[in-house]
Amino acid sequence: MQTSITPLERRRRWAYRAALLAIVLSLLAGLGLRQPNPPDEPRFVLAARAMVQSGRWLLPHRGSELYAEKPPVFMWMQAGAFELVRDWRVAFLLPSLLAALATLWLTWDLARRLWNRRVAHYAVLALFATLQFGVLAKRAQIDMVLVAMTTLSLWGLLRHLLRGPDWPAWALGAFAAGLGTVTKGVGFLPLLVLLPWAAWRHRHRADAVRGAWPAWLGAVPAFVAGTAVWLLPLAIALWQAPDPSLRAYAHELLFKQTGTRYTAAWHHVQPAWYYLQVIATLWLPGCLLLPQLLPAWRRRLRRGDPRHWLLLGWSVLVLAFFSASPGKREVYIFPMLPALAVAAAPLLPGLLRRRATRWVLAGYVWLLALAALAVGAGLCMQAGWAMRGALKRAIDPAAMQVFGAWLLAFAIPVLLLAAWARLRRAGALVVATTALLWTIHGLGLMVALDPYSSAAGLMQRVGERIGPGAELGMIAWREQNLLQADRPAVDFGFKQPWDVQWARAADWVAQAPQRRWLFVLRDAMSPCVDRAQAIDIGESNRNAWQLVPGSALKPGCVTPAKDQAGAGDDNGN
Template sequence: MRPSNSRPNSTSLWFAIVIALVIASLLAGLGMRSPQPPDEPRFVLAARHMVETGQWLLPHRGSELYAEKPPTFMWIQAGTYKLLGSWNLSFLVPSLLAALLTLWLTWDMSRRLWNRQVARYAVLGLFVCIQFGLMAKRAQIDMVLLGMTTLALWGLMRHLLLGPNWAALALAAFAAGVGTVTKGVGFLPLLILLPWLAWRWRHPQAPGPGRSWAWWLLLPAFIAGTAVWLGPLAIALLKNPDPGLQAYAHELLFKQTGTRYANAWHHTQPAWYYLQVMVTLWLPGSLLLPWLLPAWWRRCRRADPRYLLLLGWALLVLLFFSASPGKREVYILPMLPALAVAAAPLLPGLLRRTGVRWVLLVYVLVLAVATLAVGYGAVHGDGWAQRNAAKRAIDLWVLPRVGWWLIGFGAATLVLAIVLRLRRVGLAVVLTTVLLWSMYGLGAMPALDPYSSASLVMDKVRERIGPDAELGMVAWREQNLLQTAPQATDFGFKRPVGEQWEDAARWVTQAPARRWLFVLDAAMSPCADKAQVIDIGSANRNNWQLLPGTALDAECIARTHGVVPSGNTAVEDNTD
């Protein structure tokens, strides 16, 4: 026996158990819900169109081209579906895999820069931050982007501080290119070259990559990454003079990138907006900032390149997004792994401080008490719970089901706090987060899914019109179209409602006895017979109506050009 090795082996075993719980919590609920707005249904619609039509280059939202985002993320979803054969299972897999990749990259980067103990703190520190888990459980582009930016950062740090490693540099540039055609800001990891150049200028004799022709690998590798999508698009533009294709490329490459950044038309926020995002969505990590900031400052003053590069890059990313008038909380997510790596060497010392332990214990207790209170209110149907359920057209019988999951989470979290107490409060935070995402995936989201995904109201539509009827949609939302099978006929998404009504009237008159229209109540045409309009239900705070084809006056639509006084504008797309 070798007693000296017992403690490291025990630590490794416990860490492996905790990591297994982390992975299980991220997997929890996979396949148990449908895509939910605002972003998930539109991406799955585009991916489903690719699979059904075999046309993968240009994503579609219904009958229209979807020009707000490149198709890379939708390609991954469609490819996952081809492997798994279930949309409810496959649409979340890309985010899950990207989250696991990010955790491993965070581990490996920390291990190489410091040691295995630091790597353990880094990966668990990243996991417990609320925004990371939330995005891992959502099918949005941002988690896949995070995987690409972290991969690029990992390669750059290996080359700049542990190199030269020209293969890692090329991989980093390629990942940044793929990230750029996944979501336009994928190039951001390359900004780390600026703090590195400043450090090299002050420390020219420090080991690391110097002048070499191999630096030119950056440009072709980055271009190769972007060519994953821009290459096929360029070929299509050269071969096809279709003005629609030209307009698609122009909107995506210019309006949805440069114009969105410099002159955003929605999600406008003040310059300090991201400070509140960090304080709230980065809990509980943000609670340690009063201790982390001075410690980081001292290490930067000592010119430790690991901190200078990680923190300098994070600051550049924060300034980049703060300079744009358009801001959303997910934009600064790429900073989080870098900050977790920078915080990890300090966490063992911080967790020995009584003040830090009390702050984290209070966080666990507040989370437990808050969920217990909300769960109790949901089970007993208090006024607050009922009002919020009514706003979202949620049946009151669902509230106790959600409430008991919340109560279970709160009670289990209280037990953790009592058993682990101050001495092991770090472990309590990790296990609380495991419980949180398990409850979220297995309980809360499946219970609310029929209402959030609009599947309940679309089930009512199918039951009302019968299996032999055909359905058309006016002023629709992506989740409604996604929940139709076979897919309903639409008349455009961003088109003015009046134009949609004109096309809908022509479609209905071809077979009025078996064709129906699904319409947003505010967009119902005055040319419809109000006596035959059916209120079919509410979903996502919208009220929906059914109109039989025989109840629509097509001549009235033609005469008025389909104008609807309260719904004469196109649906605004707020995806990011």
């Protein structure tokens, strides 16, 4: 006998479908409308483009050098996306977009399996409404793909531990953890869920067959199989070609960029409490509900609910793991977010019935909209602070006005929507505001600043100045310069000292000084250059750049070594 659907339930279903459509459209908005922006995006796209052009996919390259800071899996995805769509503006963002959609589905399905469909709806909406999720879904960084893999791993492990036995899901979870590890070194973190599971079993003296330790060892082959997606080809390459540079690459990536980076980080050093400020800002508006969520979670834990023991226990372990390292970035704790959304979801219907909760969420929307209104109006009217900011970043004031207009296009509809929704629809208001924010961000804000956020405008001026028949070399360059040059450019190393780059450049220029030019960071300029012939070509990403014609180099002159602290460092994620 078919169960009848009440009018209230029917309205809820239609509202949820409309919200899903808004979520997908907002994440799609702007796809293909901008260039890769520093610091992280250009280096990944540069490596992916080199794979496609050279046909050598095993090892990523940054210009002429091997890129040893990250494994190549994410770059494989970008290169594979390009092979499908044949457009880098679309391809470079596709892995993050698809990973975001996969994470939302996995969050929904996990919450559905642990509770029910209604709770699953709240989990998806809560995850999407959190600012950090949208930020990373709209950027071509490894972290969104990593979170999709860690969420898939948790999905498989928790299906087995809480709703099992389900050995295929268990093996898939272990495999995803291995694949996540060779995507970014911390992909193994989902396996830490075994610790709160063991603690729960000890506390409640559980002896379920699905928790037998010997059987859990079956996860080891699946995890190894996941890591073998890349480590096996690397091992074969090392065995077949004992190249010192290849061995140096493997050592750099497998040791310095993993263990050393965790225990003795050389950049992004932050205090132990750093992630509290990340939670208080990038996890808006969800973090505003923590004063109400924490006591409710504590009650669930005291009652021994294994779902909250595993979800919250794992999240605490991840936070402790990253807090223990001196090197910290806001993206590191992002893998916790889907698990916390699932843990919060069964409590949200009750919280949203509270007037205090609705006041908090409505206040967040009003403040966000009013801030956008004030900034947008100031940019449109070319206020003094706006013009000073544009000048400091070498941005055309007209572009700042366009940026301001798009802020107004966000703020005004949100204010009208907030006035209509009032307190009764505060939860829906937050979701609608977030969807509009990422739509405006993709279609307008990023497009308006793209020539200045990327190096596209600068490199266009370079091409126009040297002419179509000239050849271009680069010294002390950044990834976006090489990526967005209008012709194949020659580099003389990325991490090489500047004096070494100048020596190699001098040999290259000497072969055809009349048609060869050098694109140089102004701070790296050599005394072997006739400064009268150097051309200030502009600023980009807070760096000033110059063009040097081949005739400006003094024959026989040797560039001295120069302090270049920070040059060539990979300060990415």
